[in-house]
Amino acid sequence: MADSKQKLFTEFAPVSTEAWMNKVTADLKGADFDKKLVWKTNEGFSVKPMYRAEDIEGMAQTTSLPGEFPYVRGTKADNKWFVCQEIEVENIEAANAKALDILNKGVDSLGFVIDREDVSAENIAKLLKDICVECIEVNFKTCACASVELAKILAAYFASANVDLAKVKGSLNFDPTGRELARGKQFEDAAKAYAEMIDATKALPNFRVLAVNAAYLNNAGAYSYQELGFALAWGNEVLAQAQAAGLDVATVAKNIKFNFGVGSNYFMEIAKFRAARMLWANIVKAYTEDADAAKMAAHAVTSDWNMTIFDAHVNMLRTQTEAMSAALAGVDSITVNPFDKTYQESDEFSERIARNQQLLLKEESHFEKIVDPSAGSYYIEHLTASIAKQAWTLFLDVEEKGGFLAAVKAGTVQDTVNNAGTARRAAIAARKEVLLGSNQFPNFNEKAAAKIKTLAQDCGCDAPAAKVLDFTRGASEFEALRLATEKAAKRPKAFMLTIGNLAMRLARAQFSCNFLACAGYEVVDNLGFETVEAGVEAAKAAGADIIVLCSSDDEYAELAPKAKAAIGGAAILVVAGAPACAEDLKAQGITEFINVRTNVLGTLTAFSKQLGILK
CATH class of the missing domain: 3.20.20.240 (Methylmalonyl-CoA mutase)
Structure with missing residues (x-):
């Protein structure tokens, strides 16, 4: 039996920080270490991808025990x-x-x-x-x-x-x-x-x-x-x-x-x-x-x-x-x-x-x-x-x-905290901060209006006389958008016009369904169409309000103008992706694009206004 007091992993030679950094630098293949692997927190300081014993040398907090001043490890x-x-x-x-x-x-x-x-x-x-x-x-x-x-x-x-x-x-x-x-x-x-x-x-x-x-x-x-x-x-x-x-x-x-x-x-x-x-x-x-x-x-x-x-x-x-x-x-x-x-x-x-x-x-x-x-x-x-x-x-x-x-x-204090809340809601709007079920991976067919019963209450002792904190939750704006969809006379339908490159059209259709369902729209996915005209015809037959063209960037220069011509004014045309030809397409009147850099809330709000759901 091995000595129970023997330290683990003594058979492995120690690896210096320099050696680790050399390996990381080599794996990055020329990419900047700080830009690629170091991230900055909302608190304003940087977080590295790895830490070693030397990073905590001299920290007074590491020498105390639980129950000892300054109680970093607990008061008991x-x-x-x-x-x-x-x-x-x-x-x-x-x-x-x-x-x-x-x-x-x-x-x-x-x-x-x-x-x-x-x-x-x-x-x-x-x-x-x-x-x-x-x-x-x-x-x-x-x-x-x-x-x-x-x-x-x-x-x-x-x-x-x-x-x-x-x-x-x-x-x-x-x-x-x-x-x-x-x-x-x-x-x-x-x-x-x-x-x-x-x-x-x-x-x-x-x-x-x-x-x-x-x-x-x-x-x-x-x-x-x-x-x-x-x-x-x-x-x-x-x-x-x-x-x-x-x-x-x-x-x-x-x-x-x-x-x-x-x-x-x-x-x-x-x-x-x-x-x-x-x-x-x-x-x-x-x-x-x-x-x-x-x-x-x-x-x-x-x-x-x-x-x-x-x-x-x-x-x-x-x-x-x-x-x-x-x-x-x-x-x-x-x-x-x-x-x-x-x-x-x-x-x-x-x-x-x-x-x-x-x-x-x-x-x-x-x-x-x-x-x-x-x-x-x-x-x-x-x-x-x-x-x-x-x-x-x-x-x-x-x-x-x-x-x-x-x-x-x-x-x-109120301004500082409320500004932070506003900044975080903006991050949620752009999916830089994720709230599952709200701005990412929504339950497509869920309805919530009927279950909302909570009412705000006040103790009633006197009237407000100062600035107050804004307790608007992170998901509130997405929820308001989706509840407006529930109240609409007709639930908007978004139709995926999938065509061309198989891998790209499937990936972009999945992304687009997830994107548009965040507003509570009905989404209709498809395996693919042989022609743009066939896809548009199927979309119109389905009563689509939004038609999302899902293909590869290389194919959009040809397919997007065809889709616009076939749709006319019957629905909103959206291109899934950020193709290099985007400016040329915009010049032809194709203005709606959704991709990972798109502000989800802003885009969906604009669609809902076009569809008459929001004023």
């Missing part, structure tokens, strides 16, 4: 997290019954969303009836105007419930700044409210009453470094306000809970949470030497921004990878949004699936058994350091300009 020595599910409290007794039911189905963290009109000692007692608050995590969210009252009611309830107050874990989501960001509603004298809430719950050391809801930024389309940089400035604003009001900073820090969104950029999200703990620890250390105060309490909720109405079951794939990122990154709790959240109040099936997505990670994949498995990964350590640098630069910029609250009141 294990990777256990709470499985959280939110409950909209519309009926107190029904909410209590639902809570008891899902606690028996794997949930160990409850998130009650309660209207301010229902905030009373009697209702809280009914809501928490028969729930062992020492065994789970209990979280509450209500209107900011009722949060102080709710904090006092909860403190009184726990004190009278004959429980060990040190074992009561959870939070109250009081976030006046987030309220202004998301709803444009200002809150006067937040520092006073901070003091009242902290004082009311001082007997509950593991119950946090102040929130930094960075998930708002995520749901508005912020890039990862923006969400992190603004979240740090947001948390620092709370500390600064509390300090100015004479509160103990360490106590305030121990009362802050960060609620982050988590998107589908798998490795970047892992790095984001690792960097978040590290940077927050260093910020708090500037105020106090209390090591426990420097531990970030981080909750992750899967992103709303990239969820879709069409092909909604794909949302489960997105939320699964998002939950994986958060779990591997060592967050304290996770909420997985049900896949149908975008179009209805989630039902029992979708909520069960959302719960089970986390339970699978725990019980079958054993994610909670290993702490920070990404530690030492050259790639992830590089991402952690890079996103930390970008977020820290943004944090310092916000601080130099007066702090986070000043930036919110000036609209700087």
